[in-house]
Amino acid sequence: MSWSLARKVSAALIAILVSTMMVMSLFGFFKFEEVMSSLVRSRYSFVAFTIKKKVEDSLNLGFALRQLRQVQETIELEKARDEQIQGIEIYDARGEILFNSDRGRIGASVPETWLDPLTATSSQPFALMDEDSNVVGLPLVNNLGKVEGAVVLLYPSGYVERELGAMLGRLALEIGGLVVGFSLLTLVVASLALRPVRRRLAAMEAGLDRALMKDGDVAIAGLGDLGEFDGQFDEFVGKTREAIEHIKTSTDEVERLDRLA
Known part of the structure; x- marks a missing residue:
């Protein structure tokens, strides 16, 4: 079956449009994923920072970390506010869990990799992985600059993927509709212009x-x-x-x- 000149021109324009949109969508998707992951991590880092400030204020009054019994109620309240939070833990410099939103884990030890961020005196947030969870944390530093431990927050690793999956589906439908509309318009315009x-x-x-x-x-x-x-x-x-x-x-x-x- 031979194609007319209008159909050939339309096919070339449609192919260019689809290729351009696919490349732009690919780069845009990965960039958006990076930005969204950063925003989610920042959101939970802020929750951890709120707990960190309360704990450090008590440490600066001269209390030992394991003596801060009111902290347990604080982390349980923060977890109840957001259903996406899987857990909140506070452990000392040796890795022993002193407070946990899951009280059954109190007294257990955290993985060795969770102690690495405590070797530096920096109070910057850190990110870790724990099986199927993402972890954001902050070191707990007293007014003398000594690292007493850390507070960490766990949230689902698939949270960003679920949000992006739904958004990607909507984007695919919109792109498909745009391509169909552009194809029809191109065929009509090319037929009239090339007559x-x-x-x-x-x-x-x-x-x-x-x-x-x-x-x-x-x-x-x-x-x-x-x-x-x-x-x-x-x-x-x-x-x-x-x-x-x-x-x-x-x-x-x-x-x-x-x-x-």
């Missing part, structure tokens, strides 16, 4: 076909109403026919002279 070109190409093709016919005296009909360009092309076809006839006559004469020789 004169198709007529001229058809006239040129018909003229060349008739000029090359053996009975060269057949007239070309239907070209007079195509405008100035087509009238000039009609003249060109006539001259081309004359040139072909002269060439044929010359060829016949050369063949005759060859036979006489």
